[in-house]
Amino acid sequence: MAKTAAERMAAMRARRAAGLAAAPGLRDAGDLLAPAVEASIGALELGGRDAAAAQLARRYAQVIDQAESPAVALRALGPLLLRVLVALRAAPAARPPGGAPGRPGPNRVRELAKAHQMAQRRRRG
Numbered sequence: 155m156a157k158t159a160a161e162r163m164a165a166m167r168a169r170r171a172a173g174l175a176a177a178p179g180l181r182d183a184g185d186l187l188a189p190a191v192e193a194s195i196g197a198l199e200l201g202g203r204d205a206a207a208a209q210l211a212r213r214y215a216q217v218i219d220q221a222e223s224p225a226v227a228l229r230a231l232g233p234l235l236l237r238v239l240v241a242l243r244a245a246p247a248a249r250p251p252g253g254a255p256g257r258p259g260p261n262r263v264r265e266l267a268k269a270h271q272m273a274q275r276r277r278r279g
Contacts, residue, residue, distance in 0.1 A: 185224075191215040191235070194244040204242060211238040 157165070162185075192215075195208045214235040221227030239245040 186219045187215040188219050194239065198242060198244055207238055207242055211235060211242065214238065
């Protein structure tokens with residue numbers, strides 16, 4: 155079960171008070187991105203053409219995890235990591251609803267924009 159930020163902070167304060175706080179630079183394994191990214195990539199059926207993107211996602215996750223300030227690194231690199239994961243179809247936004255395999259369903263906004271363009275062309279003649 156995922157803990158909320160408030161629960162994690164309370165647990166960290168309790169560890170600190172008990173003298174069990176992690177040494178500087180060490181983080182709770184549950185807060186690391188690299189293992190989660192690796193598990194996501196490992197669950198995909200990637201071809202050789204996807205190797206560079208997969209490695210880029212791994213590297214972004216490692217840099218975020220190893221940063222002196224993971225929050226700052228996440229703010230800077232998180233959107234880039236997410237874009238790579240979407241490109242690899244490893245993020246929910248890149249998959250069809252219901253978890254069905256295959257290509258994502260039609261994009262309703264794109265369909266409406268295309269229909270609008272076609273109507274404008276017809277009006278112009």
